[in-house]
Amino acid sequence: MFESTEINKQKIKDDVDDTLIDSVYREWKEERGFPYYPTEHKWRTNEFHSLMKFDRSGLFKPQEKMIGWAPHGLALAWSYMPHSWGIKCGTMRTPMEIWNDETQFKMAIRKLLSGTFFAKTEAHEIGPADIRALLMRFTGTQIVSNFRPTAAATLYDKFLEKSSPLFGTKAGTTWDMSCGYGGRLLGSIAAGVNYIGTDPCTETFKGLEQIRDEWKSPHQTVELHQLGSEIFHPDKNSVDLCFTSPPYFDWEKYSDEDSQSYKQFETVELWTEGFLRKTIENCYYGLKPGGVMVMNGANTKRIKTFEKDIVRLGIETGMKHVDQWKLQLSTSQKGHQYKVEPMFIFRK
Numbered sequence: 001m002f003e004s005t006e007i008n009k010q011k012i013k014d015d016v017d018d019t020l021i022d023s024v025y026r027e028w029k030e031e032r033g034f035p036y037y038p039t040e041h042k043w044r045t046n047e048f049h050s051l052m053k054f055d056r057s058g059l060f061k062p063q064e065k066m067i068g069w070a071p072h073g074l075a076l077a078w079s080y081m082p083h084s085w086g087i088k089c090g091t092m093r094t095p096m097e098i099w100n101d102e103t104q105f106k107m108a109i110r111k112l113l114s115g116t117f118f119a120k121t122e123a124h125e126i127g128p129a130d131i132r133a134l135l136m137r138f139t140g141t142q143i144v145s146n147f148r149p150t151a152a153a154t155l156y157d158k159f160l161e162k163s164s165p166l167f168g169t170k171a172g173t174t175w176d177m178s179c180g181y182g183g184r185l186l187g188s189i190a191a192g193v194n195y196i197g198t199d200p201c202t203e204t205f206k207g208l209e210q211i212r213d214e215w216k217s218p219h220q221t222v223e224l225h226q227l228g229s230e231i232f233h234p235d236k237n238s239v240d241l242c243f244t245s246p247p248y249f250d251w252e253k254y255s256d257e258d259s260q261s262y263k264q265f266e267t268v269e270l271w272t273e274g275f276l277r278k279t280i281e282n283c284y285y286g287l288k289p290g291g292v293m294v295m296n297g298a299n300t301k302r303i304k305t306f307e308k309d310i311v312r313l314g315i316e317t318g319m320k321h322v323d324q325w326k327l328q329l330s331t332s333q334k335g336h337q338y339k340v341e342p343m344f345i346f347r348k
Helices: 005-015 018-032 041-053 074-079 082-086 095-100 102-114 128-137 149-159 183-191 202-215 268-286 306-317
Strands: 173-176 194-198 222-225 239-244 287-296 320-334 337-347
Touching: 018 102, 041 074, 041 183, 074 149, 074 183, 082 095, 095 102, 095 128, 102 128, 149 183, 149 239, 149 287, 173 183, 183 194, 183 202, 183 222, 202 222, 239 268, 268 287, 268 306, 287 306, 306 320, 306 337
Parallel strands: 173 194, 173 239, 194 222, 239 287
Antiparallel strands: 287 337, 320 337
């Protein structure tokens, strides 16, 4: 007779010695410290070269209209944004909160050592990547999102001209209305296009400046502005592409600064009109005739009509909704279907 799954889990739990858990806990809390992504120049250089060498020619799947998954450059972006581990997402706990809660952190370590939820790992084999994973994936926890550099570069490949002395073309320019944690900026460097970025968060902006200063190509321009997209006005008819994943009102509280859009607009309705509509209007103003705007956004419990609102506001501003793509969010499948988010494509 087989024992129930819950009983088996309890037996595995009881098999993990508390002294071993305490030992792992002390090693990380007292000796090794929080497992931030590395910041050493050699590591970052290797990550950057991995992104630059990655062949993204097959990443876009035209039949499905989907940009596939490839993580190259993502860890590099995160390495400039250590504050991201403490950013609150709705009512979920942050990874930093789990790290600072002895009871919760030890529970996570137990799951890692026992192989319940996480792949079983021996104490002496636990590395920074394992601790990062358990802090991000522990029950009730969520880390803020970052756009994959490979996905951004693929989209730039599709919609922007590249510099070519042979054909007499100059690199196109994209405005990233909500820069976030540097994924689209790194994507612009990989794709060799010009980049304008706006973001009001002070800590995030410092990271963006570091990425620009360390990796910008001498053949491209990178222009950063520390303010919100509802305020910034690009030069009229100067931008070829406007592309971002806008904030979801107050779901990801990037900072407590008054410049944050959820601070300026206190309800979903006010935010939709005061931030999202104004941002789209600024895109229309800055786009060249025939230029493209791409918005990546999905409905949530907090903003149940986000997708319709993006389409409605784009059309009301004067643009044509010409296509819709999908962004693959992970490599895992359910019933042969990947989890995806829509990307709405408009043309001026």
